[in-house]
Amino acid sequence: MAAPPRLLCASWLALVLWAGFCSAVCVEVPSETEAVQGTHMKLLCISCMKREEVTASTVVEWFYRPEGGKDEPIYEYRKANHEFPSRFSGRLQWNGSKDMQDVSITVLNVTLNDSGIYTCNITREFEFEIHRPLFTSSRLIHLTVVEEAGEDFTSVISEIMMYILLVFLTLWLLIEMVYCYRKVSKAEEAAQENATDYLAIPSENKENCAVPVEE
Numbered sequence: 001m002a003a004p005p006r007l008l009c010a011s012w013l014a015l016v017l018w019a020g021f022c023s024a025v026c027v028e029v030p031s032e033t034e035a036v037q038g039t040h041m042k043l044l045c046i047s048c049m050k051r052e053e054v055t056a057s058t059v060v061e062w063f064y065r066p067e068g069g070k071d072e073p074i075y076e077y078r079k080a081n082h083e084f085p086s087r088f089s090g091r092l093q094w095n096g097s098k099d100m101q102d103v104s105i106t107v108l109n110v111t112l113n114d115s116g117i118y119t120c121n122i123t124r125e126f127e128f129e130i131h132r133p134l135f136t137s138s139r140l141i142h143l144t145v146v147e148e149a150g151e152d153f154t155s156v157i158s159e160i161m162m163y164i165l166l167v168f169l170t171l172w173l174l175i176e177m178v179y180c181y182r183k184v185s186k187a188e189e190a191a192q193e194n195a196t197d198y199l200a201i202p203s204e205n206k207e208n209c210a211v212p213v214e215e
Contacts, residue, residue, distance in 0.1 A: 045120035058100040
């Protein structure tokens with residue numbers, strides 16, 4: 001017997017969601033491109049494996065190229081970490097993940113001379129039963145090192161909105177105070193006028209104004 005249409009739709013939707021969840025395990029995020037002198041800068045390099053169920057050996061090579069210069073090797077991962085003699089000697093730290101999808105490194109104590117182009121080369125050799133295909137990919141990071149951190153545009157907008165809100169609240173409080181003061185003043189004036197009118201009535205009229213008491 002054929003399955004009901006609703007059951008088929010539900011099964012298809014569950015399959016799509018499951019596939020989307022499985023494929024969203026790794027997300028390739030671009031690295032930041034500006035660093036502040038004297039801080040640590042993580043050069044983000046993420047290369048997602050398309051066939052996660054297949055075993056693969058990964059080789060990572062990092063290169064640095066100054067402005068107008070040539071690429072020079074600075075770091076390598078080939079079953080073990082290896083740092084090449086360079087201007088970065090003693091200032092590079094491996095930040096890769098165990099599954100070798102994140103193969104990032106961190107430059108410690110960044111200097112102004114560290115500005116330039118960083119290249120991250122990833123080579124994967126997949127271990128199939130019949131053949132061992134080889135796949136390569138590269139990531140370029142144009143890094144600029146500045147002396148001081150520039151003020152973030154978002155923080156500037158937040159400060160402006162905060163000042164506008166403070167001014168608005170201050171004006172609103174002033175308006176409320178003036179309104180309450182005028183309301184209290186009118187009430188006092190009305191009470192004073194009633195008291196003045198009552199005092200202006202002759203005494204005999206005041207006695208006539210008394211409410212007669214029934215026997």
